[in-house]
Amino acid sequence: MSSTRLLLVDDEERFLETTRKLLQKRGVETFTAANGIDALKVLEDHRIDVVILDVKMPGLDGVEVLRKIKQKYPLIEVVMLTGHASVESAVEGLKLGAYDYVMKPLAIEDMLKKVNEAYDKKRAMEDKIRKAKVDRIISHPMAVFEKEED
Amino acid sequence: MKKQTADSDRFKRTRLMILSRVLLVPFVAVMLVFGTLVYYFAGNLRGHVARELSQIADGHCRLIDQFLSGLTFQLQFVAASHNFESITRNGRLPEVLQQLQAGSHALLDLGVFDENGNHVAYVGPYDLKGKNYSQTDWFVAVREKGIYVSDVFLGYRNIPHFVIAVGRSEGGRSWYLRATVDTLYFNNLVEGIRVGKTGEAYLLNEQGIFQTTRRSGGELMEPDTDHGIYQSEADGVRSFSAESTAGGRHLYATCRLHETGWLLVVRQEIADAYAPLIRAVLIAIGIIVAGGAVVVTMGFFLASGLANQLTVAAMEKRQMGSQLIMAGKLAEVGEMSAGIAHEINNPLQVMKAEETLMMDIFKEMQADGTLPDNENVRMLRDSINQIDLQIDRCKKITQGLLRFARQSETTIQTIEIPSFMRDVVGMVERKANVENIRIVQEFEDGLPSLESDPAQLQQVFLNLFNNAIDALKGRDNGEIRVTAKQEDAMLAVAVTDNGCGIPEQNLEKVFLPFFTTKPVGRGTGLGLSTCYGIVERLGGQITVSSEVNAGSAFTVRLPLSGSRSHAETRPTTNSKGGNNA
Numbered sequence: 035m036s037s038t039r040l041l042l043v044d045d046e047e048r049f050l051e052t053t054r055k056l057l058q059k060r061g062v063e064t065f066t067a068a069n070g071i072d073a074l075k076v077l078e079d080h081r082i083d084v085v086i087l088d089v090k091m092p093g094l095d096g097v098e099v100l101r102k103i104k105q106k107y108p109l110i111e112v113v114m115l116t117g118h119a120s121v122e123s124a125v126e127g128l129k130l131g132a133y134d135y136v137m138k139p140l141a142i143e144d145m146l147k148k149v150n151e152a153y154d155k156k157r158a159m160e161d162k163i164r165k166a167k168v169d170r171i172i173s174h175p176m177a178v179f180e181k182e183e184d
Numbered sequence: 185m186k187k188q189t190a191d192s193d194r195f196k197r198t199r200l201m202i203l204s205r206v207l208l209v210p211f212v213a214v215m216l217v218f219g220t221l222v223y224y225f226a227g228n229l230r231g232h233v234a235r236e237l238s239q240i241a242d243g244h245c246r247l248i249d250q251f252l253s254g255l256t257f258q259l260q261f262v263a264a265s266h267n268f269e270s271i272t273r274n275g276r277l278p279e280v281l282q283q284l285q286a287g288s289h290a291l292l293d294l295g296v297f298d299e300n301g302n303h304v305a306y307v308g309p310y311d312l313k314g315k316n317y318s319q320t321d322w323f324v325a326v327r328e329k330g331i332y333v334s335d336v337f338l339g340y341r342n343i344p345h346f347v348i349a350v351g352r353s354e355g356g357r358s359w360y361l362r363a364t365v366d367t368l369y370f371n372n373l374v375e376g377i378r379v380g381k382t383g384e385a386y387l388l389n390e391q392g393i394f395q396t397t398r399r400s401g402g403e404l405m406e407p408d409t410d411h412g413i414y415q416s417e418a419d420g421v422r423s424f425s426a427e428s429t430a431g432g433r434h435l436y437a438t439c440r441l442h443e444t445g446w447l448l449v450v451r452q453e454i455a456d457a458y459a460p461l462i463r464a465v466l467i468a469i470g471i472i473v474a475g476g477a478v479v480v481t482m483g484f485f486l487a488s489g490l491a492n493q494l495t496v497a498a499m500e501k502r503q504m505g506s507q508l509i510m511a512g513k514l515a516e517v518g519e520m521s522a523g524i525a526h527e528i529n530n531p532l533q534v535m536k537a538e539e540t541l542m543m544d545i546f547k548e549m550q551a552d553g554t555l556p557d558n559e560n561v562r563m564l565r566d567s568i569n570q571i572d573l574q575i576d577r578c579k580k581i582t583q584g585l586l587r588f589a590r591q592s593e594t595t596i597q598t599i600e601i602p603s604f605m606r607d608v609v610g611m612v613e614r615k616a617n618v619e620n621i622r623i624v625q626e627f628e629d630g631l632p633s634l635e636s637d638p639a640q641l642q643q644v645f646l647n648l649f650n651n652a653i654d655a656l657k658g659r660d661n662g663e664i665r666v667t668a669k670q671e672d673a674m675l676a677v678a679v680t681d682n683g684c685g686i687p688e689q690n691l692e693k694v695f696l697p698f699f700t701t702k703p704v705g706r707g708t709g710l711g712l713s714t715c716y717g718i719v720e721r722l723g724g725q726i727t728v729s730s731e732v733n734a735g736s737a738f739t740v741r742l743p744l745s746g747s748r749s750h751a752e753t754r755p756t757t758n759s760k761g762g763n764n765a
Contacts, residue, residue, distance in 0.1 A: 046530060052537040059544055090526070117529035139532040139579055142540045 038153045039081060041065045043073040043099065044088040044115065056142050062149060070094025074102060082110055084152045086145070089116040089123050089135075097126055104131045109159060111152035115140070194498065199484075199491035207483040211476065218472060222465055229461045237379065237437040237457070238423045241450040244377055244385060245421070245439035251373065252333055252443040255291065255348050258284055259361050260331070263352040268359045271296050271305065278307045290369050292345070297323065297360040308364065310341045326351050326360055333444045335389045336367070336405055343367070344404040346395070367404070371396045374448070380459070383452035390445050401430070414438045414449060425454060507727070510692055514716060518588060521697050525582040532582070536575050542568050584710035588697050588717035594637040601634060601668050601675060602627040608642055609666065612649040619653055621662035628669040632744055636722050641742075644715045644726075648679040648738050651711065654702070655683030655736060674724070674741040682735040686728070694728055715740075 040062050044050055050066040057064040065080060067073035070093055076082070085103060089096035100112050114127040114135035124135040133152045136144065262271075262280055270276060281294040293308020301318030317323040320339070326332040326349040336346045349362040374396040377385035386402060387395035392411025394402050402408060409429040414422075414436060423437040433454040440447055455462070546565060549555035602625075609623050616623055649664065656662035665680040686694060693699045695716040700709030719726040723743045730736035 046534055049530075049534045049537055052534070052541050056537060056540055056544060117526040117533075137583075138529040139536040139575060141536065 037061050037063045038149060039063045039065070039083045040149055041067060041073060041076055041080075041082045041085045043067045043070070043085060043091070043096075045069060045091045053142070053145075057146070057149075060142070060146055062146070070096075070099035070102075073099055074106075077103065077107060077110070082107075083156055084133075084149050085110055085112045086115055086149070087112050087132075089114055089127065097123065097130065100127060100130050100132055109156060109163075111156045113148050113152055195491050195495045198494050199487045202487040202490055203483055206487065207480065211479070214472075218468065222468060225464065226461055229458070233452075233457045234423045234435065234437070237383070237435060237450055237452060238421045240377060240379060240383075240385070241423075241437035241439045241448055242421045244374070244450070245441060245448050248374065248387075248448065249442050251290070252348070252441070255288070255363065255365065256331055256333065256350065256443070258287070259348055259350045259363055263350050263361045267354055268296075268298075268352075268357070271359075271361070277305045281307045284363070290366055292364040292366045295362045297362060299327075299358045299360075304359075312340055315340055322347055322349055322362075323360070325349075326362075327358070335393065335444070335446075336395050338405075346370075371404075375399060377450065379450065379452050380456045381453075382456040383450065385448060385450045387441075388447045388449060390447075395446055414447065506692060507725075510695065514695055514713075517696055517713075518717070521585040521588060525585040528578065528582050532575055532578055535571070539568060539571050539575065581708055581710070584708060584714060585697055588710065588713040594640065594721065596635050597638050599634045599636055599638050599641065601631055601677060604638060604641070605645065605666055605668065605677065608645045608649065611646060612653065616649075616653055616664065619657055619662065620660075621653060621656050621664060624663060624665045626665065626667045628667075631668055631670060631675065634675055634742055634744065636742055637718075640718045640722065644718050644740060645677075645679065647711045647715050648740075651738075652679055652681035652683065652736075655681050655685070657683075659683060670744075671741065673744050675744055676739055676741045678737055678739040680735060680737040685732040685734055686730040686736050687732055691728060691730060695726070 038061075040057060042050055042053055042057075042064055043066075045068055047068060050068065054064040054066050065076050065082065067076050069091055073085070073087070077085075087096050087099060087103075091099075096114065100114070103110055103112055108131070111133040112127075112131070114124065114132045115138060116123060116135055117138045127135055133155060134148060136148055262284070266276070266280075271280070277294055277296065281291065284291050284294070293306065293310065293312075295303055295308070295312065296305040297317060298304050301316050301320070301323045303313050303315045303317060306313040321337070322332055322334040325334070330351045332349045334346045334349075336344050338344060339347075345364050345367050347362050347364050349360055351358055351360045374385055374387055375398075377383075382400070384399045386398040388408050388411060389395055392408045392415075394404055394406050394408055397404055398408075410426075413426045413428070414424075419440060421437060421439045423435070425433060425435045427433050434451045435454055435457045437450045438447055546555065546568075555561060605625065605627070609625060613623060652664045656664070659682075661682070663682050666677070667680070668675065668677045670676075690699075690701070694712050696709075697713040698709040699713075702709075716726055719740055719742070725741045727739050727741075728736060729739075
């Protein structure tokens with residue numbers, strides 16, 4: 035199993051830096067972005083499995099970023115990170131397809147746990163899709179030449 | 185306590201105001217009307233009584249005058265129609281007396297006297313013939329005036345009587361005819377006048393000697409001690425009231441007789457004369473007192489009822505006002521604390537990450553053996569652990585704040601309050617037992633079940649119980665009373681203790697976050713604010729009433745239906761609206 039590729043989005047630079055170090059040490063390949071625009075850029079350039087996304091950010095808001103991610107990369111799992119215990123934004127996030135939400139401050143072990151769960155879910159989903167494709171190729175071999183979906 | 189006395193003061197003031205305005209004003213008006221009526225009635229009656237007495241005096245005065253002048257006239261007639269010889273002739277005088285007595289029984293006897301006062305002829309019950317009267321008062325007077333009516337005197341017969349005498353001049357000589365008036369007859373004539381119970385009439389001569397007897401005491405020929413009262417030069421009828429020497433106030437009417445100059449006195453005791461007036465006034469006073477008592481009693485109850493309603497209304501208004509203010513204040517504080525919690529959580533997150541990194545570095549150094557094992561390193565590690573602990577502590581505080589201010593997920597279930605409360609009590613019972621506190625549970629029968637969040641409610645009541653136990657620490661006879669009853673569409677659960685109570689100035693702060701009276705480190709001051717937040721979210725209300733050293737009561741009212749509707753209308757700032765500078 036290759037390492038999880040994680041994108042951490044938060045407007046606290048120091049938090050990004052430190053958390054990246056911690057996660058790297060724990061075998062998670064971590065990318066960081068300080069805002070929504072950067073995050074979307076990173077997603078374009080790299081293949082990412084899980085995104086941890088701060089809800090409250092200047093510029094592009096967390097919920098907006100989530101919407102865009104889910105539009106473009108529906109298979110990427112997103113965990114919302116919030117300083118609020120606000121059910122509203124959490125529920126909104128979940129409705130838009132976020133995997134879960136966690137409260138700040140969060141211990142690194144808890145973060146890792148959530149990331150792994152999300153990654154497992156993504157893997158299961160990908161497996162399912164792969165399996166479906168294989169099934170289709172077996173039944174319709176010509177489908178190999180059809181345009182592959184993301 | 186202060187509030188209660190203020191309320192009772194207000195109650196008394198209001199009642200007094202209503203009593204005085206509703207009752208006193210009409211009462212004074214009625215009293216004025218009554219007083220005026222009695223005054224005029226009394227004046228009228230007094231005048232009436234005095235007039236009546238005067239009329240009696242006047243009437244009888246004329247009557248007696250007529251009687252005496254009638255007798256005098258008869259005697260004059262007899263004298264004129266006889267000469268000395270014919271009147272003294274044997275048998276003529278009894279004949280004349282008989283004729284006179286046929287007209288009136290007033291005459292007792294009849295006598296003829298010569299000019300020297302010798303009694304030459306007599307007819308009557310006494311043996312007076314032959315006696316000489318030349319020195320008697322009446323004979324001297326009649327010789328001088330020709331007609332004379334005497335005062336009452338004893339005379340030869342030694343019995344009180346008075347006489348009427350007329351003189352006749354015949355040629356060169358004079359003779360005199362004298363008649364004695366029947367004292368009994370005359371007395372009855374005057375004494376027979378009666379007015380009311382005590383009204384009486386009597387005659388006095390100019391010297392104030394009784395000429396008739398007086399019913400209330402006063403024999404013939406005795407001097408009247410009251411004579412001074414009615415001495416008057418005025419002619420005609422006079423009426424007045426005066427104190428008699430024997431005591432007792434009387435109403436008098438006097439009239440002087442023309443014939444004799446005697447004074448007819450008609451008098452009546454004041455109390456008797458004014459008896460109808462006094463009776464009428466007494467009846468009126470009785471009615472006023474009885475009616476007044478009824479009116480006052482009714483007014484008192486009415487005023488009490490009204491004042492009570494007003495006081496309750498004022499109290500409710502005040503309570504509602506303070507509750508509104510408190511709710512507004514708490515909402516504001518909620519907004520603020522949510523913001524603070526969020527802003528604190530971000531740096532906390534950074535600190536947490538840094539702390540974890542430090543620990544990671546330690547672990548790595550330990551693993552590759554570059555970590556020296558000395559006191560400083562141990563102290564550093566301990567210090568980092570302490571930072572971790574303090575971050576967790578901050579986290580608890582911010583989470584508490586957020587619980588007070590923000591919605592968290594509610595899981596609605598059906599709750600049977602009695603069994604639910606018994607479970608909660610079961611959780612604190614051990615702690616209460618240690619402090620020697622009794623927990624009494626009283627639940628109304630047939631309480632409806634509730635749709636609410638049991639986990640959050642449990643937190644609320646555990647908090648309330650813990651506070652109650654704290655309030656009862658170190659006190660004897662500690663008791664916590666849990667009651668539940670239905671109030672309209674609400675279910676009210678009250679937790680009441682008889683502990684130290686909350687001072688009035690603290691009462692409106694108890695639900696504010698971070699308000700605590702516990703020593704530093706013992707409480708965050710978030711317990712009751714969390715309760716408030718939860719109960720509000722569940723669409724209910726939490727209220728407190730307390731008295732220092734008597735205890736506190738926290739009442740949680742929960743809606744029996746529609747518990748979610750309130751939560752949805754509660755204003756919140758969501759993540760989009762906020763900023764993070």
